[in-house]
Amino acid sequence: MRRREHVIGVVRDVYERYGFEPLETPAFENIETLLGKYGEEGNKLIFKILKRGEHEASGEADLALRYDLTVPLARVIAQYQNELPKLWKRYQIQPVWRADRPARGRFREFYQCDVDSIGSQSPTVEAEILSSVCDVLVQLGFEGFTVRLNHRMVLSGLLNAAGVPAAQHNEALVALDKLDKIGVDGVRQEFVARGISQQAAEKCLASFHVEATEPPDDTLLRLRHTLDEKDDAVANLAAIVSLAEQTNVAGRIRVDLSLARGLSYYTGAIMEIAVPDLAGSLGGGGRYDNLVGMFLGRDVPACGFSLGLERIIVVMTERGMFPAAVSGGAVDVMVTLWNEDARADAMALARDLRHSGLRVDIYPDADKLGKQFKYASSRNVPFVAIVGDDERAQGTVSVKDLRNGDQQTVKRGEAAQHLRARRS
Amino acid sequence: MRRREHVIGVVRDVYERYGFEPLETPAFENIETLLGKYGEEGNKLIFKILKRGEHEASGEADLALRYDLTVPLARVIAQYQNELPKLWKRYQIQPVWRADRPARGRFREFYQCDVDSIGSQSPTVEAEILSSVCDVLVQLGFEGFTVRLNHRMVLSGLLNAAGVPAAQHNEALVALDKLDKIGVDGVRQEFVARGISQQAAEKCLASFHVEATEPPDDTLLRLRHTLDEKDDAVANLAAIVSLAEQTNVAGRIRVDLSLARGLSYYTGAIMEIAVPDLAGSLGGGGRYDNLVGMFLGRDVPACGFSLGLERIIVVMTERGMFPAAVSGGAVDVMVTLWNEDARADAMALARDLRHSGLRVDIYPDADKLGKQFKYASSRNVPFVAIVGDDERAQGTVSVKDLRNGDQQTVKRGEAAQHLRARRS
Numbered sequence: 001m002r003r004r005e006h007v008i009g010v011v012r013d014v015y016e017r018y019g020f021e022p023l024e025t026p027a028f029e030n031i032e033t034l035l036g037k038y039g040e041e042g043n044k045l046i047f048k049i050l051k052r053g054e055h056e057a058s059g060e061a062d063l064a065l066r067y068d069l070t071v072p073l074a075r076v077i078a079q080y081q082n083e084l085p086k087l088w089k090r091y092q093i094q095p096v097w098r099a100d101r102p103a104r105g106r107f108r109e110f111y112q113c114d115v116d117s118i119g120s121q122s123p124t125v126e127a128e129i130l131s132s133v134c135d136v137l138v139q140l141g142f143e144g145f146t147v148r149l150n151h152r153m154v155l156s157g158l159l160n161a162a163g164v165p166a167a168q169h170n171e172a173l174v175a176l177d178k179l180d181k182i183g184v185d186g187v188r189q190e191f192v193a194r195g196i197s198q199q200a201a202e203k204c205l206a207s208f209h210v211e212a213t214e215p216p217d218d219t220l221l222r223l224r225h226t227l228d229e230k231d232d233a234v235a236n237l238a239a240i241v242s243l244a245e246q247t248n249v250a251g252r253i254r255v256d257l258s259l260a261r262g263l264s265y266y267t268g269a270i271m272e273i274a275v276p277d278l279a280g281s282l283g284g285g286g287r288y289d290n291l292v293g294m295f296l297g298r299d300v301p302a303c304g305f306s307l308g309l310e311r312i313i314v315v316m317t318e319r320g321m322f323p324a325a326v327s328g329g330a331v332d333v334m335v336t337l338w339n340e341d342a343r344a345d346a347m348a349l350a351r352d353l354r355h356s357g358l359r360v361d362i363y364p365d366a367d368k369l370g371k372q373f374k375y376a377s378s379r380n381v382p383f384v385a386i387v388g389d390d391e392r393a394q395g396t397v398s399v400k401d402l403r404n405g406d407q408q409t410v411k412r413g414e415a416a417q418h419l420r421a422r423r424s
Numbered sequence: 425m426r427r428r429e430h431v432i433g434v435v436r437d438v439y440e441r442y443g444f445e446p447l448e449t450p451a452f453e454n455i456e457t458l459l460g461k462y463g464e465e466g467n468k469l470i471f472k473i474l475k476r477g478e479h480e481a482s483g484e485a486d487l488a489l490r491y492d493l494t495v496p497l498a499r500v501i502a503q504y505q506n507e508l509p510k511l512w513k514r515y516q517i518q519p520v521w522r523a524d525r526p527a528r529g530r531f532r533e534f535y536q537c538d539v540d541s542i543g544s545q546s547p548t549v550e551a552e553i554l555s556s557v558c559d560v561l562v563q564l565g566f567e568g569f570t571v572r573l574n575h576r577m578v579l580s581g582l583l584n585a586a587g588v589p590a591a592q593h594n595e596a597l598v599a600l601d602k603l604d605k606i607g608v609d610g611v612r613q614e615f616v617a618r619g620i621s622q623q624a625a626e627k628c629l630a631s632f633h634v635e636a637t638e639p640p641d642d643t644l645l646r647l648r649h650t651l652d653e654k655d656d657a658v659a660n661l662a663a664i665v666s667l668a669e670q671t672n673v674a675g676r677i678r679v680d681l682s683l684a685r686g687l688s689y690y691t692g693a694i695m696e697i698a699v700p701d702l703a704g705s706l707g708g709g710g711r712y713d714n715l716v717g718m719f720l721g722r723d724v725p726a727c728g729f730s731l732g733l734e735r736i737i738v739v740m741t742e743r744g745m746f747p748a749a750v751s752g753g754a755v756d757v758m759v760t761l762w763n764e765d766a767r768a769d770a771m772a773l774a775r776d777l778r779h780s781g782l783r784v785d786i787y788p789d790a791d792k793l794g795k796q797f798k799y800a801s802s803r804n805v806p807f808v809a810i811v812g813d814d815e816r817a818q819g820t821v822s823v824k825d826l827r828n829g830d831q832q833t834v835k836r837g838e839a840a841q842h843l844r845a846r847r848s
Contacts, residue, residue: 019785059483122788364546
């Protein structure tokens, strides 16, 4: 939980600097808002809330717990369309609930972390979102990650150019999406198994494959040859790339033509973050100009990105990326209790140490000191402060480092500084 | 929401300095955990979740949404009793759900903010909790508030001394609890209406009333006369007062013998925060040494305090106590878009301003400048930055203060500093 708070704190800080506003929506929506939005399987995984009062006995549900953050966003846009700004930029970090069977790394309640810009088709929108996501990752300590960028319409164009009939586009994309996992040969077999002609399959493989080291401009140049010199989608990608190059996204973009992303609601640019030596991504998103129309009745341009919060926490934990203050114990120093008479003194010392910003615990009872030390050790508290009779008489504090047994006596007024310097 | 984040940030910061650990529990508990814990009326107000899958059609519920933070805490203690430390200090800030009819200031989903120490009967526990709560309020900007302190056993002792039979104690306490609202005469009538003899009623009124300005030590001295010189509860109150005097609670405590607090599960000290010119309290709590036993089968000493988060936000808003950065707009400066060619330049300027910590928006389209200014104004953005052809040629930025129309041209590299200085 402390780790999650750390990550959320960084995300908030960065997104607010980009002018995204925090949004929270209630845990439950009207059940009709959610049903039918996630397919038949999704309907089953939605937690449904019984009607209250006299209607409880009916066994019917009228509310349902949030299943993702996108549908509540669309509902808010539809409901407040006249009050929202022309370009509404919001982020939302809240739990969602899915009635999956709990398993390792899969919970019925988990956090999603979405950022979306609503109302503009400008490529500035994609560039800003990518830039903010990269700022988050850099600030969390990630290095060497890549932004995979592609475009839904480029995918269609390449499939057309390869001779895949429109009716088979979705089949082809499902196969293509596995390129990272199963390699060129695997995808070739998938293509054939899904009824795509061998000739079209080879053309696809040739045009979709991009060397990991190819600069985006070279990929875009190649695209202009394969498709039309003036293809809108390629121009849009080029605009996004050139804007993103002005930010800390510079040098991280790879136009990866094999990126398909499963969700069918994307209409323009699609993007994903890849980290070396990590299967899967830390997050992904894209432009979805038609989705809000499902609720509103008219289309509203939109682009969003979802960071994989739980995934990020797992990776940062495995790789030891959390600062000591986050991954270490909750308390910097425990003030021991010498005897009953020293109670008020211990309280006053704790007050001063806390005032300096240290996290301080007080042992509640005048037990034997050894027992108090042992308790602090068991709680991973690195330091104990002792104010015995001698220390009280001399206006000092003894500070013991429980990690190495080192004990020093310092002036009462300097105890906070002493501890802060040795905390690390 | 920005306001809530501000308050929660302060609460977190303070509680962590006191060695309280953050706890989050899932939104739903098994339904049996909640049913029967809040009385018959409470049972009706609990949101119940339908069974999933093949059992959905049964219309039965097996889960229920969190109704408060105390019962989930007791459940966690019972479940993890062997893994928790001897003195477990936790805070929890999460929404709870109640199926009340929504009304002004009453929501079906609202935040509770609890801090509890589990496992010790030491008066240090009460003093630490009071001190942390006062630190929170001081840091939020509250002044002149009072800590009302009383003790459940002192209440019983005084009622006994006044000749109220044990069977009528609860009736008497309900009446007494209204002293603040209905005054001495009102409570006298209530006492009589509730069947308490006139003689006992007068004795009660005499012993429970405490002048607002009476120092705690005087009240305690008086208590020692009325009750036993060595009364445990009075000694406990005196110990809490003397420990709390070592902290910033000093000078704020009023031993208020009329404080009863509704909840019947308190067993020792009870406390509440009163603010001048405000009916009701900003929070309250007390010791409840028997409650955890309801779940665990054996009693565990515990003491807690619940801050009225939503109340605090309302009062701070009404009294203009939020810092400008919290109550003001979400964005410090909007970078305008001069023309299509200036897009990358606008992006780069936004990058630098954001890097300096400013909250920056970029206008997405190359509309007329007047339209862009108007949009920024409507969004309460105080500054716009303009990089037109002249500015680009000279390496400058024009910064316009939309609040007074003042416009200045500064060197590109000094724009961030210029804006930060004028933001306030």
